[in-house]
Amino acid sequence: MFGQLIVSGLAVGACYALLALAMVIIYKTSEVLNFAQGEMAMISTFIAFTLLDTYQVPFPYALAITFLFAIVLAIFFEMVFLRQAKDPTVLGLIIITLGFEMVLMGFVGWKWGPDQRALPFPVSNIEAYTFYGLIISKINFWTLIVSLVLMLILFLFFRYTKLGIAMRATQQNQLAARVMGIRTKWIFSFTWAISSMVGAVAGMLIAAMGVLDPPMMMDPLLKGFASGVLGGMTSLPGAAVGGALLGVIENLFGGYVSLSFKSVVAFAIIVLMLCIKPSGLLAKHYVKKV
Amino acid sequence: MMKKNLIWVGLLVFTFFIAATASAQAVRGVTDTEILIGQWGPQTGPAAPWGAVARGTDLLVKMINDQGGIHGRKFKYFLRDDSYMPAKTKAIAKEFVEQIGVFAVVGGVGVATGMTARDYLMENKVPWGGPVTGVYEWIHPIQKYLFAVYPLYDDEAFNMTGYLHEKLGFKKIAMFYQNDDYGKQGVMGVERYLLKHKIKLVEKVSAEVTDRDLSTHALKLKNSGAEAVIMWTNPTGAALILGESAKIGFKPQWATSSTLSDSALMMQITRGLWGGMITSFFGELPDSNHPLMVKYREAHKKFAPQERWGVFYYAGIIFAEPFFEGVRRAGRNLTTESWVKAMETIKDFQGIGPPITYAGIKDRQGGKHVFYGKVRPDGSIERITDWIRITK
Amino acid sequence: MAIRGVSLEVQERQIVSILGSNGAGKTTILKTIMGLLEDQPDKGTIEFIGKRIDGKDAEDIVHLGISYVPEGREVFPELSVEENLKMGAYTRKDRKGVKEDHERVITHFPILFQRKDQWAGTLSGGEQQMLAIGRALMARPKLLMLDEPSLGLSPILVKEIFGIVKTINGEGTTILLVEQNAKMALKISDYAFVLESGRIVAANVPNVLLEDEDVKEFYLGIRSEESAKGYQRWKRKKRWR
Numbered sequence: 001m002f003g004q005l006i007v008s009g010l011a012v013g014a015c016y017a018l019l020a021l022a023m024v025i026i027y028k029t030s031e032v033l034n035f036a037q038g039e040m041a042m043i044s045t046f047i048a049f050t051l052l053d054t055y056q057v058p059f060p061y062a063l064a065i066t067f068l069f070a071i072v073l074a075i076f077f078e079m080v081f082l083r084q085a086k087d088p089t090v091l092g093l094i095i096i097t098l099g100f101e102m103v104l105m106g107f108v109g110w111k112w113g114p115d116q117r118a119l120p121f122p123v124s125n126i127e128a129y130t131f132y133g134l135i136i137s138k139i140n141f142w143t144l145i146v147s148l149v150l151m152l153i154l155f156l157f158f159r160y161t162k163l164g165i166a167m168r169a170t171q172q173n174q175l176a177a178r179v180m181g182i183r184t185k186w187i188f189s190f191t192w193a194i195s196s197m198v199g200a201v202a203g204m205l206i207a208a209m210g211v212l213d214p215p216m217m218m219d220p221l222l223k224g225f226a227s228g229v230l231g232g233m234t235s236l237p238g239a240a241v242g243g244a245l246l247g248v249i250e251n252l253f254g255g256y257v258s259l260s261f262k263s264v265v266a267f268a269i270i271v272l273m274l275c276i277k278p279s280g281l282l283a284k285h286y287v288k289k290v
Numbered sequence: 291m292m293k294k295n296l297i298w299v300g301l302l303v304f305t306f307f308i309a310a311t312a313s314a315q316a317v318r319g320v321t322d323t324e325i326l327i328g329q330w331g332p333q334t335g336p337a338a339p340w341g342a343v344a345r346g347t348d349l350l351v352k353m354i355n356d357q358g359g360i361h362g363r364k365f366k367y368f369l370r371d372d373s374y375m376p377a378k379t380k381a382i383a384k385e386f387v388e389q390i391g392v393f394a395v396v397g398g399v400g401v402a403t404g405m406t407a408r409d410y411l412m413e414n415k416v417p418w419g420g421p422v423t424g425v426y427e428w429i430h431p432i433q434k435y436l437f438a439v440y441p442l443y444d445d446e447a448f449n450m451t452g453y454l455h456e457k458l459g460f461k462k463i464a465m466f467y468q469n470d471d472y473g474k475q476g477v478m479g480v481e482r483y484l485l486k487h488k489i490k491l492v493e494k495v496s497a498e499v500t501d502r503d504l505s506t507h508a509l510k511l512k513n514s515g516a517e518a519v520i521m522w523t524n525p526t527g528a529a530l531i532l533g534e535s536a537k538i539g540f541k542p543q544w545a546t547s548s549t550l551s552d553s554a555l556m557m558q559i560t561r562g563l564w565g566g567m568i569t570s571f572f573g574e575l576p577d578s579n580h581p582l583m584v585k586y587r588e589a590h591k592k593f594a595p596q597e598r599w600g601v602f603y604y605a606g607i608i609f610a611e612p613f614f615e616g617v618r619r620a621g622r623n624l625t626t627e628s629w630v631k632a633m634e635t636i637k638d639f640q641g642i643g644p645p646i647t648y649a650g651i652k653d654r655q656g657g658k659h660v661f662y663g664k665v666r667p668d669g670s671i672e673r674i675t676d677w678i679r680i681t682k
Numbered sequence: 683m684a685i686r687g688v689s690l691e692v693q694e695r696q697i698v699s700i701l702g703s704n705g706a707g708k709t710t711i712l713k714t715i716m717g718l719l720e721d722q723p724d725k726g727t728i729e730f731i732g733k734r735i736d737g738k739d740a741e742d743i744v745h746l747g748i749s750y751v752p753e754g755r756e757v758f759p760e761l762s763v764e765e766n767l768k769m770g771a772y773t774r775k776d777r778k779g780v781k782e783d784h785e786r787v788i789t790h791f792p793i794l795f796q797r798k799d800q801w802a803g804t805l806s807g808g809e810q811q812m813l814a815i816g817r818a819l820m821a822r823p824k825l826l827m828l829d830e831p832s833l834g835l836s837p838i839l840v841k842e843i844f845g846i847v848k849t850i851n852g853e854g855t856t857i858l859l860v861e862q863n864a865k866m867a868l869k870i871s872d873y874a875f876v877l878e879s880g881r882i883v884a885a886n887v888p889n890v891l892l893e894d895e896d897v898k899e900f901y902l903g904i905r906s907e908e909s910a911k912g913y914q915r916w917k918r919k920k921r922w923r
Contacts, residue, residue: 001513004538008505106334114338115598116525116559125561126536137537162768169758169769176756178718181744181773181821210502211529211559215336219500247503254506260469262506263498 003134005251011140013247014147015209018202019217019224020231020239021154025195027233029171030188031090036077036097037224038217039104040196041203044070045119046112048204049212052120059122066204067197074196075189083185108214121208143205150201151240154194158236167191219263223250226266229273232280241282317625318416319393320363325617325624327351328368328386329397330379330407331422336499337374339525339555340399343422344369345597346606347397353589354614361622368392374399376406383407387414394419394629397609401425401471412436415626419613419633420656422605424548425475429654435626437616437633439609441572441644441657442681443472443547447479447522449680450545450570453662454518455487460543464493464516466507466531468523476522476547492516497527508534511542518543525550525559532563548572548660552601557669565667568674570660573608574642575671576601582642608643612656615639615646644677655681685710685880689726692825697847697857699867701902702877708860709753711877712827715858716750717743730825745773749823753830753860755814759803763794766802766813770820779822786853787816790846808839815843819850826850827858832866844870864902868892876901 019037026034034040047069051062081096082088125139158164170177170187177184206220223246231242246266254262273280319326331344351367354360368390372378379400386392387410394417398404401423411418412433420439421428424446428438454460465480467473473496484491493514495507508531511519519542521528528550535541545568550556554576556564574580576599586607590599597603612633617624619632636656639646646656658681663671685707692698700708713719715728717740728736735743749770758766767787771780788795791812797805802813811831818826828847832840840863848870851857861867868874868888876884876897884897891897 001509004509005506008503008509008534012503012505109334109338114332114334114341115555116339116529118529118559118561125533126563128537128539135538140537162772165761165765165768166772169761169765172758172760173756175718175752176758177769178740179716179744179750179752179756180769180817181741182769183739183741206502210533211526213336213526214334214338215500216502216526218336219502250503251506255509259507259510260496263501 001255002252005255006248007134007136008140009248009251010244011136011143011209011247012251013227013244014144015202015206015220015243016223016227016246017240017243018147018150018198018205019220020227020243021151021236022195022199022202023224023228024233024236024239025154025191025198027228029167029191030093032082032093032097033225034097034195035094035221036101036104037195037199038203038221039101039108040070040073040077041199042214042217043073043104043108044196044200045203045207045212045216046108048200049117049119049207050112053117066200070196070200071193074192078189078192083188105214112214114214116211116213119204119207119212121204123208125209139205139209143209146201146205147240150198151236154198155236163190223266226270228280229270230281232282235280235282238280238282242280317393318387318391320624323363324366325360325363325394326366326368326390326392327394327396327613328370328382328390328392329395330370330372330382330403331397331399332374333369333371335373335375336526337399337524340374340422340602341371342597342600342602343397343399343606343609345594346603347610348606349586349589349594349597349603350607350610350614352593353586356589356593360614360617361624363624372400372403374403376400376402379403380406380410383410387411387416393417393624393626394613396420396613397422397606399423401427404428408433408436417613417616417626417629419616420609422609423472424657425471427471432652432654434651435630437612437648437654437656439612439643439646439656441548441660442655443475443522444479444482445658445680446547446570446660447476447520448483449479449660449678450520450547450568450662451480451483453675454520454543454545454568455483455489458518458543460518461489462492462515462517463489464495464511464514464519464542465491466495466497466511466519466521466523466527468527469496469498472549473522476520480520497523497531499524499527501527502530504530505534505537507531508538508540511535512538512540516542518545520544521546521550523550525552525556528556529559529563532560536563543568545569551663553665553669553671555600557665562667564665564669567665568662569665569671570662571671571673572644572657572660573601573605575663575673576604577670578642580642586642604642608641611641611643612636612639612646615641685714685877688877688880688882690875690882690885692856692858693873694824694856695851695854696872697851697859697870699859699861699864699871699874700877701861701864701867701874703901703903704862706877707880708877709829710880712750712829712858712860715743715827716740716748718750741773744821747822747824748827749818749821749825750827751814751818751829751831753833755807755810757802757805757810757813757817760801762799763802763805763813764798766817767794767820770817773821780820783820783822787819790819790849791816808835808843811835811839811843812846815846815850819855823855825856825858827860829860830862831859832861832863840866862903868902 022037044066048062048066051057123138123142128135128137166182167187170184174184227242227246228239231238250265253265329344329347331341332338333341348367351365355364370382372382396419399422404421418436424440424443467477495510497507548570551569551571574583616629616633620628634648637647644657644659648656659677659679661677662675663673666672702708717738727734774780794816831843844866871888873887875882
């Protein structure tokens with residue numbers, strides 16, 4: 001049972017990690033906690049559903065169109081709502097994301113209705129692989145792989161590409177970034193676009209593992225946020241580690257301590273981390289010299 | 291001066307008199323040509339699939355109005371979205387009574403939501419027919435103006451456990467439920483039966499409504515060695531637990547309550563895992579040849595073709611039928627009291643739901659029967675019993 | 683800080699200084715040129731090599747060949763020294779040229795090479811200043827604007843940095859320098875403007891400015907003598923204003 005708990009903990013943790021990454025990417029550049037993240041992912045997943053189910057578009061094309069939609073949605077939101085905010089405070093921007101979340105929720109309810117759906121997905125969510133007595137379902141296995149690959153790509157992107165470095169630079173010092181000739185406004189839009197795409201991947205995986213319906217991202221987003229806090233909201237590897245840790249901790253807690261209180265673990269972790277080590281496990285933070 | 295005052299007092303008394311006689315004659319929400327009724331139901335939020343019930347009632351209202359109403363009065367139906375949030379429900383109940391002035395409330399999804407409105411409605415003597423949940427809250431203590439329709443979850447679970455144990459011979463039974471009033475009343479029934487027959491419940495696993503990761507839950511159920519699992523949960527929870535169980539190769543006999551009897555929906559969202567499920571039903575099957583069902587399906591095509599003909603949708607008809615029967619029996623002189631009297635005369639009235647009986651002033655539980663069905667691999671339902679009385 | 687009626691010209695290949703006390707409007711001038719201020723000036727024009735650049739975005743101005751080293755260094759604290767330099771060449775596409783400039787920066791500031799993998803935030807103040815200048819040079823600017831490069835540095839470091847600025851100028855980069863440390867600035871400048879309360883109060887070659895006792899004492903804070911006449915001059919300045 002222990003091994004099984006770890007395996008399924010890692011699989012679900014991978015989804016948390018992706019959502020945490022999506023949040024961290026935005027938080028890093030603008031210190032905004034994007035509470036619309038879940039619903040942006042959800043609506044993208046509904047787009048994927050419509051393409052796959054209603055229009056029978058082949059999966060790779062559907063995926064591409066979904067990404068495109070996720071990007072357009074994010075840039076639209078960033079440009080039309082966030083950028084227009086007069087004298088924005090971080091809190092004000094966060095509240096704008098909350099408002100956007102509700103708009104999206106309402107829109108999806110109106111457009112697709114409240115019924116649950118099954119997202120057609122190339123990987124079965126029932127069949128499983130068995131490794132040395134451990135059962136890991138195909139969908140969980142591929143979720144892990146996809147998450148790891150995506151994390152690696154993101155890591156390399158932020159580490160080594162000029163654009164990735166410019167994004168970090170913008171986050172650290174906007175004035176200096178502009179002086180370097182970096183179009184910081186453009187960078188913000190781009191940040192939202194990447195984040196939205198990562199979120200869309202998480203949304204599709206979560207829907208493929210379970211059910212697609214409007215509230216499907218509520219719980220995962222909370223867990224993703226907890227993972228981010230656990231790993232440090234400014235650290236990409238932190239988000240990944242935080243997600244995996246949270247998934248495993250939750251499952252072990254549910255398996256050995258109390259299943260009824262399993263869903264409280266994430267809250268407890270948020271509170272605990274904020275009390276003990278608010279910067280998170282992995283965030284190195286430079287203390288400004290005076 | 292004195293004279294002037296007297297005129298004022300006279301005027302005041304006169305107005306009071308007029309007002310008093312007027313209110314004695316008029317019944318709130320009832321005019322010569324119209325009867326106002328209301329229902330709340332989640333049209334948005336996590337419980338939104340159940341909101342179809344409230345739209346189903348709308349179909350029945352349209353049908354009745356299309357046939358000229360009842361005793362010369364047509365119905366005006368107010369549907370309000372409470373998003374399954376009790377605070378909103380209470381506000382809606384107030385709006386119904388104080389602003390719109392409805393004659394009655396029909397249906398209404400949810401226990402916690404309905405409970406915030408129950409006492410308020412009863413104090414204001416607002417008739418309430420057919421809350422869309424089968425819990426004791428509606429009938430204990432007896433509320434004069436509240437007539438329940440939905441068979442009790444507790445009795446339903448009790449009886450279903452008996453069916454699994456006695457008819458199908460399962461010894462190791464486990465329970466999976468949603469951690470709220472609905473789920474707990476299911477557990478109550480299952481445990482009551484097992485205790486009576488001195489059998490141990492091998493495992494009892496609960497999940498929160500919002501939980502999206504039920505892998506640990508499935509693992510616990512598997513490790514219990516259960517042969518049959520009864521579940522009392524919402525559609526999402528059911529789909530998730532079936533999926534997770536299938537992933538780890540756990541294949542017990544599943545059984546569930548009538549709230550999940552929309553097998554077309556369940557089949558689709560579980561990607562076929564719903565096959566083999568034993569479900570209780572409180573209403574005719576969607577493709578039933580029952581003459582009323584045929585009639586309702588035609589009305590559905592005519593008035594609301596955009597809606598899916600699912601169980602939740604036409605359940606909105608089932609819960610409202612007895613209310614309209616009461617209005618019919620009360621005659622042209624419709625008042626709150628005459629409606630209550632009329633409701634109390636209902637015996638073995640059957641629409642497309644269970645036979646409804648209100649046995650006098652001590653009985654407000656109308657639906658006392660369910661029947662069982664087994665889901666075929668293609669998603670259609672094989673009816674395996676006739677209506678079974680579950681509430682003694 | 684508002685600036686009014688400021689008219690200044692920087693000749694190619696020169697080092698031009700803007701001097702003046704705190705709050706005189708020196709930084710505002712640089713930021714205006716750079717297009718960093720939200721509200722561009724209502725009146726007047728800014729021209730660079732014959733092209734009007736007022737109203738343009740900072741991003742475009744960098745591309746035209748103006749680099750700006752902001753006051754307080756403003757390095758990217760959590761990027762490595764190397765990455766900071768890389769950002770300096772953000773707008774450039776010519777890899778070969780970037781490589782040349784990188785080498786040039788390293789020759790001027792060998793310390794940056796030694797620290798290349800360190801976070802810029804962990805550098806000392808002087809090293810950060812060198813990094814800031816090096817980063818600006820990576821854009822291969824025609825005009826390099828330095829805002830208070832001596833701020834918070836020890837006299838030896840200030841001397842070193844000004845020396846390097848002079849060398850850079852010698853290699854053909856025009857320099858516009860904003861300084862409070864007038865003495866140092868005048869030593870390397872070809873021309874200087876003295877700014878007070880948003881107005882230019884004096885402009886000339888360093889030698890002339892240094893001969894004007896009033897300018898020297900009241901605007902440049904350079905005292906040549908322990909003077910008893912100081913009080914009188916103070917009054918005179920008051921009147922003059």
